[in-house]
Amino acid sequence: MSGSVRILVTGATGAVGGAVMRALDAAGHRPHGVSRRGGTGPRQHVWQVGREEPPPALRGPWDTVVHCAADTRWNLPFEEAERANVDPLRAVLRLTTPETHLVHLSSSYATGLAGDVTSPSPDAYRNSYxxxxxxxxxxxxxxSARADIVRFPVVMGARTDGLLDRYSGFFWLPTSLCSGAVPAMVAEEKALLDIVSTDDVAQHVTRLLAAGAPAATRLSVLGRGDRAQPVAEAFETVRAALNTWRAxxxxxxLDRLPSMTPEQWNRFYLPFAEQHLDxxxxxxxxxxxxxxxxxSVTEPFEVTHRVPDTALVLHRSIRRWAETHASAARRVPRPWRT
Ligand SMILES: NC(=O)c1ccc[n+]([C@@H]2O[C@H](COP(=O)([O-])OP(=O)(O)OC[C@H]3O[C@@H](n4cnc5c(N)ncnc54)[C@H](OP(=O)(O)O)[C@@H]3O)[C@@H](O)[C@H]2O)c1
Known part of the structure; x- marks a missing residue:
């Protein structure tokens, strides 16, 4: 595939889209990027996908579309989550033809509580996202008859230095550890925290583009699977990274947090807390x-593409977060008092 192939990357200013843009550039492509607010650099466009018609420069058909745009917040009302994530995909599909190679980025957690994506019922999922x-x-x-769907779990930064274009989602954890908002490590004993680096996703997408569109819709699941870090160990990696920066x-x-299972937390501590906390x-x-x-995810994701070890990626990403969020990283947690 050469630089003459028209490639559109939605969500190009996001954590994943930014890395995908750089990887495609490095592979000799000239991708066009789209986001709500627009990015810096060449071929970056502003388009509220799903909310307005595309600007003339973006009208299709495209040879390849890598659809990264999404609203990853977990707490949107269901109709809003549909407007934020389903409507943009409908708009993107209108830019494609049967020849277009669509690479749709999804989440390993899209399989919800039942372990697959078939149910339209909100009850089958942890949240509207x-x-x-x-x-x-x-x-x-x-x-779309010939699309790639790429699922992956929690995303951390670049393997070499932890760089991320945007810190959201998981970064509630370092923020909360430093502010004291997390009172305990509440996790199942055998829970796993599966993580990938943005590099793993970006390189996988680049390889998919080089291979061309599949004959039928194809699913890749990236991650560590049953070799993911246990949650307790991942918490310690986060604390160690923060403490290196703090030192x-x-x-x-930061002190080690007391650990307990969700059952202990929900049955004993939470009812007590609800009576006594401000x-x-x-x-x-x-x-x-x-x-x-x-x-509390104890069942590992079944991965089709196992990524290399991620403990160091987590450490570097948290350190990088601390460097770029110094005032949050230097907070001294206030002890919990009733
Ligand atoms: N982050 C994770 O841990 C994680 C894990 C698993 C899967 N994923 C999936 O990976 C993909 C990328 O996520 P991310 O973490 O990179 O998200 P992100 O950092 O929040 O970035 C979202 C990107 O999408 C753009 N965007 C959102 N809605 C848009 C719309 N209606 N029109 C145009 N642009 C829109 C944003 O533009 P603005 O900057 O202008 O708002 C931004 O460029 C998503 O499909 C997500 O579900 C992410």
């Missing part, structure tokens, strides 16, 4: 509850 990502996979199957900046280290503390506890489901 998973539900909407499952809906996008079903839409790709229904509307270098004269900030006291409003601000309760708000923090409620926000924290949203993440529990992700720290």
């Amino acid at each position: 998973e539900w909407s990502k499952a809906a996008t996979e079903r839409l790709v199957h229904a509307e 270098a900046h004269g900030v006291p280290p 409003r601000a503390q309760l708000l923090r506890v409620t926000a924290f509850r949203a993440y529990q489901g992700y720290l």
Whole structure:
């Protein structure tokens, strides 16, 4: 595939889209990028995908579309999650023809609680984000005969230096550890935290483009699978990375958090906390509850492409986060008091 092939990357300013743009550039392509606010650099366009018609420069058909644009917030109302994640895919599909190679980025968590994406019921998923990502996979199957669907778990930065174009989602953890918003490590004993680097995703997408569109819709699942870091170990990696940065900046280290299972937390600590904590503390506890489901995944994802070890990627990404979020990283957690 040469630089003359028209490639569109949606979500080009995001954590994953930014890395995909760089990898495609490095492979000799000249991709066009799209985002709501537009990016810096050549061939970056502004388009609210799914909310307005595409600008003339972006009208199709495209040879290849790598669809990374998404709203990854877990707490959107369901109709809003549909507008944020399903409507943009519908708009992107209108730029394709049967010859277009569509690479649709999804999430390993799109399989929700049942382990597959088939159910349209919100009850089959942990939240509206998973539900909407499952809906996008079903839409790709229904509307595109030759697409690649690429699922992956939590995304960390570049393998060499932890660089990420955007810090969202998982980065609630270092923020909360430093501010004291996480009162305990609440996780199942055998829970795994599967992680990939943006490089793993970007390189995989580049390889898919080099191979060309599949004869029928094809699924790749990237990750560490049953070799993912246990959650308790990943928490320690995060704490160690933060403490390395804090030591270098004269900030006291973070203590190890008490650990407990979700059952212990929900049955004993939470009812007690709800009676005795103040409003601000309760708000923090409620926000924290949203993440529990992700720290309780004991069944490894079945990966089709196992990525190299990610413990160092996690360490470097958290250190990089600390470098770029110094005021949050140097906070000294206030002890929990009732
Ligand atoms: N991050 C993770 O841990 C993770 C894990 C598994 C799967 N994924 C999947 O990976 C993909 C990329 O996620 P990410 O983490 O890179 O997200 P991100 O960092 O939040 O970036 C989202 C990107 O999409 C753009 N965007 C969102 N809605 C848009 C719209 N309607 N029109 C135009 N642009 C829009 C944003 O543009 P603006 O900057 O202008 O808002 C931004 O460029 C998504 O499909 C996500 O579901 C992510």
